[in-house]
Amino acid sequence: MTDAAYNFAYLDEQTKxxxxxxxxxxxxxxxxxxxxxxxxxxxxxxxxTGGVQLSAAVLVPExxxxxxxxxxxxxxxxxxxxxxxxxxxxxxxxxxxxxATVIQTRHRIPETPLAEGQILVYQVPIPEPLRFxxxxxxxxxxxxxxxxxxxxxxxxxxDIARHGHVSAAYAxxxxxxxxxxxxxxxxxKFDNPKLSGCPAIQLFGAGREQRxxxxxxxxxxxxxxxxxxxxxxxxxxxxxxxxxxTESYLDEVITDDRGTRMFVxxxxxxxxxxxxxxxxxxx
Amino acid sequence: xxxxLSVRTLSKSYGPRLGCRGxxxxxxxxxxxxxxxxxxxxxxxxxxxxxxxxxxxAGQVIFDTRSHGPRDVLAMAEPxxxxxxxxxxxxxxxxxxxxxxxxxxxxxxVGERLxxxxxxxxxxxxxxxxxxxxxxxxxxxxxxxxxxxxxxxMQQRLQIxxxxxxxPRLVFMDEPTGGLDVSVQARLLDxxxxxxxxxxxxxxxxxxxLAVVRLLADRLMVMKSGEVVEQGLTDQVLDDPQHGYTQLxxxxxxxx
Ligand SMILES: Nc1ncnc2c1ncn2[C@@H]1O[C@H](COP(=O)(O)OP(=O)(O)OP(=O)(O)O)[C@@H](O)[C@H]1O
Ligand SMILES: [Mg+2]
Numbered sequence: 152m153t154d155a156a157y158n159f160a161y162l163d164e165q166t167k168x169x170x171x172x173x174x175x176x177x178x179x180x181x182x183x184x185x186x187x188x189x190x191x192x193x194x195x196x197x198x199x200t201g202g203v204q205l206s207a208a209v210l211v212p213e214x215x216x217x218x219x220x221x222x223x224x225x226x227x228x229x230x231x232x233x234x235x236x237x238x239x240x241x242x243x244x245x246x247x248x249x250x251a252t253v254i255q256t257r258h259r260i261p262e263t264p265l266a267e268g269q270i271l272v273y274q275v276p277i278p279e280p281l282r283f284x285x286x287x288x289x290x291x292x293x294x295x296x297x298x299x300x301x302x303x304x305x306x307x308x309x310d311i312a313r314h315g316h317v318s319a320a321y322a323x324x325x326x327x328x329x330x331x332x333x334x335x336x337x338x339x340k341f342d343n344p345k346l347s348g349c350p351a352i353q354l355f356g357a358g359r360e361q362r363x364x365x366x367x368x369x370x371x372x373x374x375x376x377x378x379x380x381x382x383x384x385x386x387x388x389x390x391x392x393x394x395x396x397t398e399s400y401l402d403e404v405i406t407d408d409r410g411t412r413m414f415v416x417x418x419x420x421x422x423x424x425x426x427x428x429x430x431x432x433x434x
Numbered sequence: 435x436x437x438x439l440s441v442r443t444l445s446k447s448y449g450p451r452l453g454c455r456g457x458x459x460x461x462x463x464x465x466x467x468x469x470x471x472x473x474x475x476x477x478x479x480x481x482x483x484x485x486x487x488x489x490x491x492a493g494q495v496i497f498d499t500r501s502h503g504p505r506d507v508l509a510m511a512e513p514x515x516x517x518x519x520x521x522x523x524x525x526x527x528x529x530x531x532x533x534x535x536x537x538x539x540x541x542x543x544v545g546e547r548l549x550x551x552x553x554x555x556x557x558x559x560x561x562x563x564x565x566x567x568x569x570x571x572x573x574x575x576x577x578x579x580x581x582x583x584x585x586x587x588m589q590q591r592l593q594i595x596x597x598x599x600x601x602p603r604l605v606f607m608d609e610p611t612g613g614l615d616v617s618v619q620a621r622l623l624d625x626x627x628x629x630x631x632x633x634x635x636x637x638x639x640x641x642x643x644l645a646v647v648r649l650l651a652d653r654l655m656v657m658k659s660g661e662v663v664e665q666g667l668t669d670q671v672l673d674d675p676q677h678g679y680t681q682l683x684x685x686x687x688x689x690x
Pocket of ligand 2: 477
């Protein structure tokens with residue numbers, strides 16, 4: 152049931168139009184950060200206000216909405232965002248990746264391959280991949296404008312010199328269509344290959360930083376690396392303890408107060424579906 | 435032969451204040467031009483305009499590019515000028531801090547220009563950085579140290595390595611030996627002289643120090659109040675100065 156006190160999906164139509172214009176611009180220039188006038192949302196920054204505004208701007212009444220937080224549909228953050236749109240937009244929700252038309256995510260890309268017609272909305276804390284190398288916004292903007300990205304590789308060089316490998320396990324920088332260096336948000340680098348050639352639309356929203364960037368379907372995305380230190384989409388070398396999957400990203404969880412650990416799929420929908428299918432096959 | 439750099443009536447003001455005015459000269463391949471003059475005479479302004487760090491008000495700076503021959507740098511679009519400044523030019527700042535990334539290792543500092551130019555082999559980049567550290571007389575074993583752990587003279591040599599690693603043809607230097615001890619200066623000058631000769635570099639060097647000019651520069655320009663008052667072969671200008679200001683400059687240094 153929709154709460155009548157709000158406009159559809161909470162934001163007023165004018166704000167949604169403004170955000171949609173920024174989204175279109177971002178889609179037209181893949182990987183380029185586009186500013187937008189971020190609005191106050193009824194949740195604090197750091198809780199996905201950028202993603203929520205993008206979702207609000209793209210949702211239509213016919214949509215089926217899914218929210219994941221680090222792969223899980225049932226964390227407090229995911230539940231509260233899902234409830235928020237159930238209440239303010241009255242849209243159907245789901246936990247199944249394949250059934251969702253709009254998926255808002257924090258820090259993961261679903262294991263189930265996305266399809267044409269789906270939109271994946273990322274919550275982004277810091278959209279600027281050069282921020283920690285060059286704090287001056289005027290300078291980073293110029294670097295993007297001129298494609299002057301030597302500094303980005305200096306960062307990777309420093310990592311290898313210090314640690315023997317590129318230390319970034321999350322938010323691993325990528326080159327979009329050979330033009331813009333982009334921060335894919337703090338997804339594990341395991342997910343990076345899924346960014347490229349994806350049939351779904353991928354939108355990235357940073358609320359506090361007031362930036363949107365985007366990847367239209369089938370965009371070429373390459374993780375930065377060196378020839379002799381090639382990018383590797385690594386993950387823990389275990390099968391999932393629950394569903395046995397060997398190809399999915401795993402979280403290490405502690406299962407009792409004696410510190411027993413096990414590795415399980417971070418994507419709860421993927422894991423549940425596999426277990427259900429196995430159960431069905433057994434019967 | 436075509437001059438590598440051909441400067442015509444270059445002028446730059448800061449609002450009402452004159453930076454430099456009507457500067458013209460040719461720099462030939464392999465030649466080192468010294469620019470001397472008192473504080474505020476417009477040396478850094480001129481150098482900044484030549485290197486594209488400052489926007490000149492009028493004039494031409496024609497550089498003989500590797501790929502397209504002589505081009506007016508001032509008329510170039512910013513991306514093109516930046517690409518040029520990364521590949522064919524080098525700029526050595528007076529203060530090493532302005533020309534180095536203090537938070538990045540020596541190897542990263544030297545490698546940056548290679549990576550900006552598209553180098554993507556870590557081992558090769560590291561090898562080139564080690565070579566260059568050795569060439570500027572820094573122990574290659576210190577490749578992973580940050581410049582903050584280096585002495586002033588080492589920092590300046592690191593800045594030079596970082597600039598020369600991509601094999602530029604033209605080097606701009608603004609008081610490269612300023613702020614260093616005399617003995618450190620002498621060593622740096624020796625090094626610079628060797629590099630300029632070995633690499634066949636063309637260079638424009640701004641300095642206060644006539645000894646630096648005598649050692650490095652083939653030709654000399656003397657600036658006063660934003661204008662060039664005298665130019666010629668270094669030895670000629672220093673031994674037989676024509677302009678009253680140059681005479682004063684030379685005699686005051688000799689007297690000192
Ligand atoms: N950013 C600026 N804004 C305003 N005036 C400037 C600026 N930079 C330089 N000037 C003025 O332009 C003139 C030339 O200065 P410039 O720095 O080129 O001299 P210089 O010969 O390099 O001096 P020094 O030997 O002290 O480095 C001076 O009058 C100076 O005050
Ligand atoms: Mg100066």
